Amino acid sequence: xxxxxxxxFLLCCGAMPICALEKETTEVGGATITVWRHTLENGLxxxxxxxxxxxxxxxxxxxxxxxxxxxxxxxxxxxxxxxxLFKGSETIGSTDFEKERVLLRKIESVRVAMQIEKxxxxxxxxxxxxxxxxxxxxxxERARLISDPEEFGRIFTANGARxxxxxxxxxxxxxxxxxxxxxxxxxxxxxxxxxxxxxLREFYTEIENIREExxxxxxxxxxxxxxxxxxxxxxxxxxxxxxxxxWDSDLQTINRSEIxxxxxxxxxxxxxxxxxxxxxxxxxxxxxxxxxxGDAEKMPDPDPVDTVEPPQKxxxxxxxxxxxxxxxWIGFHKPTVGHPDxxxxxxxxxxxxxxxxxxxxxxxxxxxxxxxxxxxxxxxxERFPNLIxxxxxxQAPHTSADVEQAIAAExxxxxREPVDPEELSRAKTYVxxxxxxxxxxxxxxxxxxxxxxxxxxxxxTRTAEILECREVTASDIRRVASTYFxxxxxxxxxxxxxxxxxx
Amino acid sequence: MTIQxxxxxxxxxxxxxDPITPKNDWREIEIVPLEIEKTVPASHVLANGIRLFLLExxxxxxxxxxxxxxxxxxxxxxxxxxxxxxxxxxxxxGGTESLAPREVDRLLDGMAARxxxxxxxxxxxxxxxxxxxxxxxxxxxxxxxxRRPRFDGEMIExxxxxxxxxxxxxxxxxxxxxxxxxxxxxxxxxxxxxxxPTFESIDPLSPADLKTFHRRFFAPNEFWIGIAGNITSxxxxxxxxxxxxxxxxxxxxxxxxxxxxxxxxxxxxxxxKETAQSTIMIGHLSIRESNxxxxxxxxxxxxxxxxxxxxxxxxxxxxxxxxxxxxxxxFSPRGLYEGTFSTVAxxxxxxxxxxxxxxxxxxxxxxxxxxxxxxxxxxxxxxxNREAFEYESAEILVRRMVHLDYxxxxxxxxxxxxxKYQSIDAPTILDAxxxxxxxxxxxxxxxxxxxxxxxxxxxxxxxVRRIQLD
Numbered sequence: 001x002x003x004x005x006x007x008x009f010l011l012c013c014g015a016m017p018i019c020a021l022e023k024e025t026t027e028v029g030g031a032t033i034t035v036w037r038h039t040l041e042n043g044l045x046x047x048x049x050x051x052x053x054x055x056x057x058x059x060x061x062x063x064x065x066x067x068x069x070x071x072x073x074x075x076x077x078x079x080x081x082x083x084x085l086f087k088g089s090e091t092i093g094s095t096d097f098e099k100e101r102v103l104l105r106k107i108e109s110v111r112v113a114m115q116i117e118k119x120x121x122x123x124x125x126x127x128x129x130x131x132x133x134x135x136x137x138x139x140x141e142r143a144r145l146i147s148d149p150e151e152f153g154r155i156f157t158a159n160g161a162r163x164x165x166x167x168x169x170x171x172x173x174x175x176x177x178x179x180x181x182x183x184x185x186x187x188x189x190x191x192x193x194x195x196x197x198x199x200l201r202e203f204y205t206e207i208e209n210i211r212e213e214x215x216x217x218x219x220x221x222x223x224x225x226x227x228x229x230x231x232x233x234x235x236x237x238x239x240x241x242x243x244x245x246x247w248d249s250d251l252q253t254i255n256r257s258e259i260x261x262x263x264x265x266x267x268x269x270x271x272x273x274x275x276x277x278x279x280x281x282x283x284x285x286x287x288x289x290x291x292x293x294g295d296a297e298k299m300p301d302p303d304p305v306d307t308v309e310p311p312q313k314x315x316x317x318x319x320x321x322x323x324x325x326x327x328x329w330i331g332f333h334k335p336t337v338g339h340p341d342x343x344x345x346x347x348x349x350x351x352x353x354x355x356x357x358x359x360x361x362x363x364x365x366x367x368x369x370x371x372x373x374x375x376x377x378x379x380x381x382e383r384f385p386n387l388i389x390x391x392x393x394x395q396a397p398h399t400s401a402d403v404e405q406a407i408a409a410e411x412x413x414x415x416r417e418p419v420d421p422e423e424l425s426r427a428k429t430y431v432x433x434x435x436x437x438x439x440x441x442x443x444x445x446x447x448x449x450x451x452x453x454x455x456x457x458x459x460x461t462r463t464a465e466i467l468e469c470r471e472v473t474a475s476d477i478r479r480v481a482s483t484y485f486x487x488x489x490x491x492x493x494x495x496x497x498x499x500x501x502x503x
Numbered sequence: 504m505t506i507q508x509x510x511x512x513x514x515x516x517x518x519x520x521d522p523i524t525p526k527n528d529w530r531e532i533e534i535v536p537l538e539i540e541k542t543v544p545a546s547h548v549l550a551n552g553i554r555l556f557l558l559e560x561x562x563x564x565x566x567x568x569x570x571x572x573x574x575x576x577x578x579x580x581x582x583x584x585x586x587x588x589x590x591x592x593x594x595x596x597g598g599t600e601s602l603a604p605r606e607v608d609r610l611l612d613g614m615a616a617r618x619x620x621x622x623x624x625x626x627x628x629x630x631x632x633x634x635x636x637x638x639x640x641x642x643x644x645x646x647x648x649x650r651r652p653r654f655d656g657e658m659i660e661x662x663x664x665x666x667x668x669x670x671x672x673x674x675x676x677x678x679x680x681x682x683x684x685x686x687x688x689x690x691x692x693x694x695x696x697x698x699x700p701t702f703e704s705i706d707p708l709s710p711a712d713l714k715t716f717h718r719r720f721f722a723p724n725e726f727w728i729g730i731a732g733n734i735t736s737x738x739x740x741x742x743x744x745x746x747x748x749x750x751x752x753x754x755x756x757x758x759x760x761x762x763x764x765x766x767x768x769x770x771x772x773x774x775x776k777e778t779a780q781s782t783i784m785i786g787h788l789s790i791r792e793s794n795x796x797x798x799x800x801x802x803x804x805x806x807x808x809x810x811x812x813x814x815x816x817x818x819x820x821x822x823x824x825x826x827x828x829x830x831x832x833x834f835s836p837r838g839l840y841e842g843t844f845s846t847v848a849x850x851x852x853x854x855x856x857x858x859x860x861x862x863x864x865x866x867x868x869x870x871x872x873x874x875x876x877x878x879x880x881x882x883x884x885x886x887x888n889r890e891a892f893e894y895e896s897a898e899i900l901v902r903r904m905v906h907l908d909y910x911x912x913x914x915x916x917x918x919x920x921x922x923k924y925q926s927i928d929a930p931t932i933l934d935a936x937x938x939x940x941x942x943x944x945x946x947x948x949x950x951x952x953x954x955x956x957x958x959x960x961x962x963x964x965x966x967v968r969r970i971q972l973d
Binding site: 029030031051053054055056086091092144149150153154155156157158159160161162164178180181182183185186189190192202204205206207208209210211212213215216219220221222283284287288290291292323324325355356357358362366367368371372393395396422425426429430432433434436437439440441442 | 520521522523524525526527528529532533534535536537538539540560562563564565596605608609611612613614615632634635636661664665668669671672675676677678776777778779780810811812813818821822823824825826827828829849850851880881884885887888889890891892894895896897898
């Protein structure tokens with residue numbers, strides 16, 4: 001779809017390396033988007049955009065690894081690793097790393113000994129457990145005394161970091177920060193430390209924080225809880241059915257050594273994208289990146305995700321009991337970015353639920369059947385076939401059935417009657433203008449470029465899809481609506497109040 | 504479907520460069536001093552009193568329009584809680600004198616324009632983001648909405664129903680409950696910050712109420728407009744003159760409003776909800792926007808809980824003990840009356856008492872002891888090194904000017920803050936926290952499941968009051 005150039009002219013004149021940069025330019029929504037690309041010999045991809053308005057940089061490091069790459073018993077591993085990469089390295093975060101290394105090894109072996117003993121069930125020696133637990137706590141306390149897990153974040157912060165954060169999605173893990181542009185080399189130093197030789201110190205304390213995150217983001221949140229359960233129902237075979245943060249029992253039993261192994265097998269330069277947007281000199285930036293990441297060794301890819309979700313045979317319905325007013329979620333399987341139907345599906349989604357004049361907003365929300373309808377067209381990820389879904393807050397005195405019926409009526413109508421040309425043209429304008437908006441802010445732009453490159457293989461795959469929307473016709477919309485909005489391809493989840501209990 | 508080729512230009516640039524040796528220690532990395540070009544947006548005052556701030560940036564073909572006006576819930580009759588909010592919502596949805604509600608929606612969606620309007624506690628506003636191809640038409644519609652809203656009766660009923668459903672759903676989410684109840688506790692139920700719409704207060708609201716509110720408080724002399732992005736200042740000025748210039752100045756009489764209540768002793772409030780986590784908020788009324796201690800308090804807050812990576816609360820509760828994912832502290836200043844100082848933590852029910860104790864301890868320490876030199880220097884360099892971001896985009900610069908001018912603060916207010924960050928010392932910070940943080944007057948709110956708590960709330964030795972959620 002996107003043309004890729006013959007890569008790398010790495011010429012050498014004596015000892016002086018010559019940096020070869022590719023300039024990628026595209027016109028979309030009246031904007032000209034220019035990105036500089038360079039790929040290191042070890043496969044690391046560099047994307048850069050210049051914006052010299054202020055001496056600042058939006059910076060992102062993204063890996064092509066997401067929760068979809070996990071396996072049973074390891075749910076949440078990708079997200080745990082993301083948290084742990086804020087704890088420093090051998091040179092950052094320790095006052096005596098040789099001593100700390102020994103303690104970390106002992107902590108792990110006592111942890112494993114405790115697990116082996118606990119798994120004996122009725123045979124478990126509870127006195128031994130108590131002793132091991134005490135030993136474990138003592139070791140952790142001793143390691144804590146010679147470590148400073150906040151140092152890594154503190155260096156960033158003291159240097160003016162803005163928006164220092166990271167996220168894990170089903171498809172991608174990304175680390176981002178805004179820094180004054182005179183801190184470019186510092187960023188590379190810090191990223192090369194944590195992305196190449198991290199120390200996962202204070203692991204078991206951080207696991208408790210992640211469990212708190214799970215309570216906040218899933219357990220006590222009605223919409224998120226419903227989404228977690230609906231995705232699990234919609235995907236029976238594929239890992240897209242497992243929530244990114246992982247099951248709580250996995251969080252409690254995963255060991256540090258397992259996450260270290262996961263790091264070793266999944267974080268390689270050939271899966272890493274560095275994207276930098278702002279006040280930079282592309283050629284000099286490449287030379288700096290080469291200095292800090294050039295020595296990292298290319299590695300074979302981990303096992304691919306071969307599991308394919310089998311076609312759905314009939315509607316799936318679930319209920320979730322929760323102490324909150326009712327919600328309903330309706331999702332349909334569909335292909336992902338790169339499939340010829342996807343641009344039409346993108347527009348279908350806009351026609352249905354983007355803007356006040358969209359069909360669901362006008363005919364369901366503004367008729368007070370649902371209080372709100374949120375939706376997504378590429379959920380939960382884009383590396384593999386995914387879902388289009390609609391999630392509604394039901395407006396009393398209406399029922400879930402009323403909302404399901406009202407939404408279904410709009411979906412059926414779309415498969416039956418051609419859309420109005422003006423409505424289609426509005427949707428096309430929306431898609432392009434919104435894409436242009438993603439290039440406004442330095443940090444957002446860096447994250448979007450890195451994310452698209454990591455998830456889709458090339459950031460311009462997204463541009464290509466946006467531009468393909470121009471060719472979509474009213475009959476394409478009707479065809480995809482009738483193809484994918486079938487009852488047998490549908491999962492419906494209702495969130496209801498528990499019959500007893502609650503308030 | 505045909506697959507279109509992307510207009511695609513390729514160019515290979517080759518630059519000879521000296522190789523660089525990576526540093527072994529981050530402290531060896533050379534940091535050249537930054538040169539920040541301190542751009543100032545152009546400012547104009549229209550004959551009718553509208554204050555206008557403009558800055559061009561042609562990098563992306565988008566234009567940002569930010570509007571503020573002096574009209575808020577603080578001026579609504581207390582028995583009509585929700586009136587100001589409803590005005591804000593139906594400005595956008597209720598059409599204009601010349602355009603039916605659906606026509607406005609279609610026109611804006613046809614341009615892929617983003618337009619939001621709102622009326623908050625002390626001020627209202629509008630935000631428009633539109634492609635530069637459509638900027639003239641979009642601002643015309645925006646002016647129409649703000650000057651000549653229709654407040655269509657049918658759309659008002661629809662928005663009232665949505666607000667009713669929000670009331671019905673107000674106890675679904677523990678964080679939302681905590682935010683609401685904490686405002687009620689700190690300001691009292693008669694203050695606009697402490698009262699919330701009820702079915703009784705919104706039911707009687709009519710188009711006439713909305714029109715009256717609009718007539719009384721919307722005036723060009725109480726309007727601030729900022730335009731940034733791909734539009735020249737000349738053109739932006741001409742469009743604003745054309746669409747807002749003939750709006751006649753009028754004198755607005757702002758009615759008196761209730762003062763917040765005073766809470767002088769510590770009280771614990773508990774709202775029972777069967778959640779896995781407790782939401783704990785501890786704080787009291789505190790600073791106004793014009794507070795002279797702002798720079799010192801920004802540093803104090805950074806050290807207490809403002810920094811997500813390194814602050815006392817994050818260190819003690821998250822990093823050392825694994826007790827929270829979300830913990831921090833905030834100053835939320837207000838213009839007309841005191842704002843709030845608060846600390847927040849979300850922790851499992853089983854550690855509610857432990858975390859409450861830690862929050863109280865750190866609030867007392869920041870108000871009674873000098874910060875360490877190391878803490879001070881980290882805060883100082885962090886705040887100072889962020890200065891460049893204040894100039895990162897035209898939108899940021901323009902929006903900041905609109906906000907400062909609305910508050911009556913000087914245009915170089917932020918430069919003043921940065922100057923102060925350079926020299927503030929620990930005793931100055933302590934003076935400021937002593938004046939503005941009152942550990943013996945904090946109000947403690949816990950939303951959570953009491954059956955899980957590690958200690959009964961009564962064990963703290965303060966009065967415990969129960970909040971009934973219904």
